[in-house]
Amino acid sequence: MAQHLTFTDPKALATSFATVDFETLTPAGRRPEPTEVAVQVRRLNADGTWEETARFEALIRPPADVPVTDFDTRQTGITAAMLTGARTADYVLADLEQGLLGHVPYILVAHNAPYEAGLIHDRAAVCPTLARTTLLDTVRLARTAYPELAHHRLDDLLRHHRLPSPAGRHRAMPDVEATSEIFARLLADGARDGHWSTLADMRRLAGVTPKAVLDDEEAARPQQDSLF
Structure with a gap:
């Protein structure tokens, strides 16, 4: 849907x-295991309209010892049978990594982004750029x-x-798709009300720095010499 607000930040438009x-x-006592991922890639035009440039979606087969429960199926509609022939998370995230390399520079958008960031970090070895x-x-x-x-749930x-x-x-x-539409409206409404005018403003207010980046920064710091 077009947003009737011109957004002129060159970095956002690029x-x-x-x-x-x-x-x-x-699963109890373990990290969450993904069963599906979807991505919609869009570019913002200078006139405030949006253009979709790519999309990706895939079911993901969980480890054999992580069952799909009736509760899970009621929540998402995804059944164990649907996942039997799906690829594992490592294969799917590696594939997504390669697809997104054609859209650099890109930034990820998510609702409750720290959760998505954690799932991506779990597979950082196969998707280092994404992570x-x-x-x-x-x-x-x-x-x-x-x-x-x-409340600010989706x-x-x-x-x-x-x-x-x-x-x-x-x-x-x-x-x-719902999150993309909400993001477009947020960008326009926040700019109109003076909360942000650049991508840097939005990153300052709502950016989530991946753990892999923090780990890289920590590893690059000079190590303090031992006192002994």
Whole structure:
């Protein structure tokens, strides 16, 4: 949907925005295991309109010892049978990494981005560029743009904008498309109200620095000489 606000920051106009969402299983005592990922890549035009340049979606087969429960299926509609022939997370994330290399420079966009950042970091060995890419968190942007709202969940923001919940809500691509639309509205509303005018402003307010980047920075620091 077009946003009727001109956004002139050259870095924003030169950047691809890749909205990402994972569906996951949450085994007790373990890190979440992804069962689906989707990405929609869009570019912002100087007249405030958006252009989709790519999309990616894939089911992901979890480890054999992580079952898909009835609760999981009720939440997402994804069944164990659907995942039987899917590729593992390492193969899917490596494939996504290669696809996104054609859209550099890009920044990731996600709702509750630290969660997505953690899932990507778990596979940093197979997607090192993706794992070092900054994320913009639409939850943090929404808290700045819409402080009057009691909550800033994706459903809350859809209701705030009188947008219908997408068919297939809680599947990765419908959630990505909803998040992309909310992000476009956030960018326009926040710019109109003076919260940001550049990509750097948004990164300062809502950027999530990947753990791999923090680890790289820590490793690059000069080590203090031993006192003994």
